[in-house]
Amino acid sequence: MDAAPSAAHTPPLSQAYGYGIVVGLGFAFSLGMILTTWVLKRYQGEQQTSEMFSTAGRTVKSGLVSSAVVSSWTWAATLLQSSGVAYRYGVSGPFWYASGATVQILLFSTLAIELKRRAPNAHTFLEVIRARYGPTTHAVYIVFGLMTNILVTAMLLTGGSAVVSSLTGMHTVAGCFLLPLGVILYTLFGGIKATFLTDYVHTVVILVIIFIFAFTSYATSDILGSPSRVYDLLKEASALHPVAGNAQGSYLTMRSKEGIIFFVINIVGNFGTVFCDNGYYNKAIAAHPVSALPGYIMGGLSWFAIPWLCATTMGLAALATESFPSFPTYPSRMSSEDVTAGLVLPYAAVALLGSGGAIATLILIFMAVTSATSAELIAVSGIATYDIYQTYINPLASGRQLIWTAHSSVVLFGLLMASFSTGLYYAGISMGYLYLLMGVIVSSAVLPASLTLLWRRQNRAAATLSPILGLATSLVAWLATAKAQHGTLTVASTGANDPMLAGNVAALLSPLVYVPLLTLALGPDDYDWTSMRRIRRADDHDMLPTPDPEKLDAMRAAAVVEPAVEAAMVEEERRLLRASGIAKWTTVAMALAFLVLWPMPLYGSGV
Template sequence: MPVLTQAAGYLVVIGFGVFFSVGMILLSLFERKYLGQVETSESFSTANRALKSGIIASSIVSAWTWAATLLQSSSVAYDYGVSGPFWYASGATIQVLLFAILAIEVKKKAPNCHTFLEIIYLRYGKATHLVFLVFALLTNMIVTAMLLLGGSSVVSSLTGMSVEAACFLIPVGVIAYVTFGGLKATFITDYIHTAILFIIILFFGFVVYATSPLIGSPGKMFDLLSDASVLNPIKDNQDGSFLTMSSTQGLIFGIINIVGNFGTVFVDQAYFQRAIAASPKSALPGYLIGGLCWFSIPFFLATTLGLACAALESNPAFPYYPLRIPAADVSAGLAAPTAATALLGSNGAIAILILVFMAVTSAASAELIAVSSIFTYDVYRTYFKPQASGKDLIKFSHIAVVTFGCVMGVLAIILKAIGISLGYLYLLMGILVAPAVMPIALTLTWKKQNATAAISGAIGGLVCGLAAWLITASKYYGYVNLESTGGNYPMLAGNLASLVCSSIIAISISLMKPDDYDWSETKAMKPVDEAPTDLVIDGDDEATLTKASTIAYWASVVMTIVLIFLWPIPMYASKYVFTKGFFTGWVALGFTWAAVAAATATLLPLVETRHLFFGIVGWKGAHAKSEEGLSGGGGETAVADSVGGKFIASS
């Protein structure tokens, strides 16, 4: 029985959509009328390539916080105990950290590109471009499908609202504000969404670990989880305990999670879009800060609501006591909403509904603008109208946003109808898109990769991954259907085969006949609209990027080793089961990390634009000064780089 009324569901879905849409429309009109800002194809798709690290970090946090970040992370906490939140967080953080390397390479080697596919086209030609165009769009379709599957399931579960209606209505508001504001709109709404996400997550943390009469402290949570380990022991966990990192299924999930999320970062134009939009000095800190801030969201939320759901099953006051939540509901991502409702009633349901809606719409806006850029620059401009003007590209971008937004809803309904859940699609995504990861990474970092290697690696990896997935399901379960192919072992085999085989193929063929690309074509790319959007990398910028590249390699690799090996593996191998004191420290770490991340992601952009609030005596359209502020120079700081406007503060 839904906790909330259908009216509440429609109010959240439509009300917030209208709020953000109207806000962006009014901001756009204000800028055009009073600040003299003219929308160009460059500002629509790249935000003039001058955003600072704070807003880049906040945007990455928002774009990477999917419905799955909130729902699937809590589901694996419910299924595998404390290892689930850790493996979800670490297994999806390292990709953003490592992507900092590609972000720097994009700024160095193609400072005026609009998409990563443009680089592939110039380097390898039409055939390779078309192959990776398919992988890129497939990635965007999978991500948006997961967003809507998770979001609509929660809305329907809590309010009784039709799943079909939720799938169609959730994208409507996003379509409106992205159409009016472009990439700038996604950054503004990303910032607002990030602030709301952290507020609600910290609120749930206070409730579960401080005020709830059902739990109320880490010690009480420990006691309930200890009881739950006896009532509902977890298979393949040390002593069946929820309180151990020694979880075989948790480790398997972690590996699948790592592989899959390489695909949905390295093959997703949304992350390249943020690298393109960043100023040369801001790309590296933006991605490193964003990745570390994001870690806290699934780690702490799942350690809060996912574990609470499992803990409450040993409490007679819990609605499901003494049974577990149906597996289908867990796969649909309903562990977190169930816990929130049990702890806070309708207030908890409203909070989780807003939380999920913020995650779905912010990530959806990133996907919409990414797909719009791909269709505009890699389909329309490349194959249909190479001499298209800026106005032509803006018009087509608007059409692409609206079209893909509608397709999103239809796709989600189709997947729901054939029985594919959020959890199933999350595990499957790596098999389908990870084969493109290594060829794309080598395109930007290794001059020896050739076109044949890139194509063969992507297609060969996909074939190997699909074969390993289906063969393992057949051998392990004896049959092939949705249930068997959704098992951890078939998914593990398929994900690993996709990524490993594609890497071996791409590297081997390149070594047989190495290329020697010099990047002159990509460096010579020009923006569609005339200067000042033309980003020229001068000597100072070149030195900054070279230094940033070195730091990116070392910092991202070291943090990856810590998060994937040095931290979890000794805990897994030792078969350690948490004591009450250790669990209390584990919770305190998560809470502190979330609080620091919240402060960083919300305050850093404001600090960077502090002159907007201190000393503004007017706003001017002084574009030259704006650009100076955007790139981080001078005593006058332009607010435009964080909020997309043309505000200039007097020093």
Template sequence: MCFGIFTNILVTAMLLTGGSAVVTDLTGMHTVAACFLLPLGVVVYTLFGGIRATFLTDYIHTVIILVIILIFAFTAYGTSDELGSPGKVWEILIQLSQEHPVAGNAEGSYLTMRSKEGAIFFCINLAGNFGTVFLDNGYWNKAIAASPASALPGYVLGGIAWFAIPWLCATTMGLACLALESSPTFPTYPNRMADADVSAGLVLPNAAVALLGKGGAMCSLILIFMAVTSASSAELIAVSSIGTYDVYKTYINPRATGKQLIVVSHSCVVLYGLVMAGFSVGLYYAGVSMGYLYLLMGVIISSAVLPATLTLMWSKQNLLAAAASPVLGLACSLIAWLVTTSKQNDGVINVETSGANNPMLAGNVVALLSPVVFVPILTYLGGPQNYDWESMKAIKQVRDDYSTAASPSGDLDEDSKHAGSTSPAEPTDSAAALMRASKIARGLTVFMTIALLVLWPMPMYGTGYVFSKKFFTGWVVVGIIWILLSLIVVGLYPLWEGRGALLHTAKGVWYDISGQRGRLGRNPSGDEFVLDGADVGLSGDDVVADKKD
């Protein structure tokens, strides 16, 4: 629970510090005001919508984000007067490599994977994001809320679709920012961007303003708002579920009713929103940026990755190893981080020195790998637990009074019973089906890890290859094609998959606004009809009707 909450705090802090810095840069709003106003709307719709709201807003926000990224890409590589093609961007970057060569890069180029600082960031990023994905309760909530039939393809398709976002964003806005720094349209002209501005996350908005003027500023503002609010909502739900079910229902009131759980859940959402707004203000005045937090997160949380993974993957890990390894790993990572900072800076430890790449690298790597030592030692000291997984099968889904309607007899309504269910011919939650899905997931994980982390970047790093004009053009084209496919997967496929439910809902809305007091129902054969309540007397055996008012 502690490391899960640490993860949520760090992710939310990154969202608010980075988001508020961009809002301040684009609008002039005071950063403190932005820190409080950004989470305000998120708290409101999360409070009333719960996890359903996060699903809906994630969909809408992600579609908008993808569209804006495509606007940036087509402008930079197609319509911009100053850039206008991948070839033109390549030419400017080659010239910049001669004027401002990058220390540690092959030939000092911006167009190479051989980068000393890039390799360090690769390791830090890998360690830190193992933590955010494995320990962020928001991911677990959504995986558990999804039907077994949807979870595997949903996460695989989502992961593949997501990859294009940081890839094309970096290729487009990062390189466009470099290419446009000498342009009079660039916000910091005639000066180059300061390191503090880069760390604060202002590369994208500056490049957008240089590309599209006020339109670019508006697009950046919308994009940042969409990203921050969507992700913040998931973090609110994650912390709320920990506080409600893992703390309150488990240790304080095991017999809590649905209404009591809702009250606690809402209280957690409001409290966490206020605390994080205040915490972000404190980080702002302390000079801690989004970039610093991004590098730091692995140091704080990644020692819990291996114990959490082995909790599900290794039956012999015992309670002592699962509980103590993350704490011991955190102690080791903090020592490695701060001692490296001190040694490299003559004993000076502050935000600037501790945020350098080498100290962060030491802390992140020690955090991720130290449990490799602690887990086996503690497991065999305390004795293997030999867990048989049976108690996990006995876990029942909690039904609350808010998220599900009930009939007068106390049973769940038919919509709730059958939501996400499949036909009896396909029992997707059977042990055999779940085991098959597990094998597929493991195989895909190994394949994609090798493909995306080894086969693709490593040869390019090892050879020190500097992109030619044709290669860079192909790189950009593949990125744009990939994100177009992502838009289809994220934007269109869910609409097609949910076409039946959308049509059913649309009919119900139409019957409501057209003055028909009845409700849309289904008979046992699945045909829809309008039920006029008191005007039609049918028993429960005759019809399955929606009992929600």
């Protein structure tokens, strides 16, 4: 399963386009963020302290939260993998991808509210783990959190570099190193606020390009140009190469055996990459208390449209146009390696729009890769700064030491991931393989991590051991199924749907056995949540300017008004408690609609 395109074809663009867009846009965003940081400091007195770098002052409103959620959840895989499943399974593929990855964001909004309630001063979710269970459990979840960040970033870089290489001929290794370069720079200067501000721009650009593709495919293209023309070509494609497991072998049905298997893998894997990724907790922490719930719900519902429209357009367009000379692999079909590497979307764009489509795809993938990579860099810097450095190395760290650690970890993680992604490329492991694998590796931590905020009875042993036991169970299920079905363990055999299904399901569901078993066997906890509230904010006094005497007197006068402050805290707690109740009922109802009420009648009827 090679990450590089297997079909021999001439790239539609020169390498200059690849280097120009990857390096040029990266530095443009960096300069923009440097200017923004200077303006905020010059005219609003905003200091880039460790608190501001990691939490943006905890005052971000719902609009920016929702755009950040959409942008962070719009990976390269969102656009490339969703188009790939549309190419493989037909019209059902886009829905299986979009709905199977929307429910996690919706359900996570409940955890976001609980985090704001239980630990209002936390910088990372892992601080909450340590406050409740101690250093041993903390170490376990640091490992799972970092594994999540590594897998997600590797997926971003392998997918993005494969597309850049396919469209421009730029070497994949150059893409792996240059794609994160600009992201590292603007993240260093802007911190998490940089991710919120650039996420908004990225999301707008991504939506505009997807609309261009959609209108071209279904309205203006000389090759396609109308829904009826696409429908007719898909019927022809079904007759020429029917899909095994689809009703009548058709691309135009929701009844797809392999599609529903992917649906389950998609659901399980994405639980792991949301609930175990510190980046999503970072956004909840940065949000204003009343903005977390609407921000995540709006973001989740808005995000659904991106992979659904993109895949319904580009995945089906690839199927419809691959029999035309303008398709890059003509007269051959796309190989399995090309599809797994994420090349369905760029090939369809070239078939429809020529070099213009290639340029649009380059910009689209650059935006998707860099916005999500920025969130991963901030997530890792938070873990390195607050969960490792301040907790175990220098508990009395000053603000300057904390911000230095955050900056250093951003640079180091970016360079390490560029090197790791290069190794994956040479090992023949592509974005599609990593996408299916991620749930096997990290989803065993989803249930115990969630129960840390939702259930006071879970004890330390259950929280510590169930992710480890779940990981062991998932690895055994994954590899044993691959060995039993294929007789050998290779990238191809372990990347097949059935082994990945077994491993993903075992990872997510095995803690349903381990958590209650360990809790009952060793005695349930009776946690009172107070230790989470003792988490303190960082000491950044050494980085703040010394106030003049008049301002100092005003600050002292404000500090005396204790009753007003206490009343505000009580009111905030009341609003968060109300939001928590709304979140639980609303998100569960929405999840059932996306997973059962909408797709299952269509699947059962064979439509």
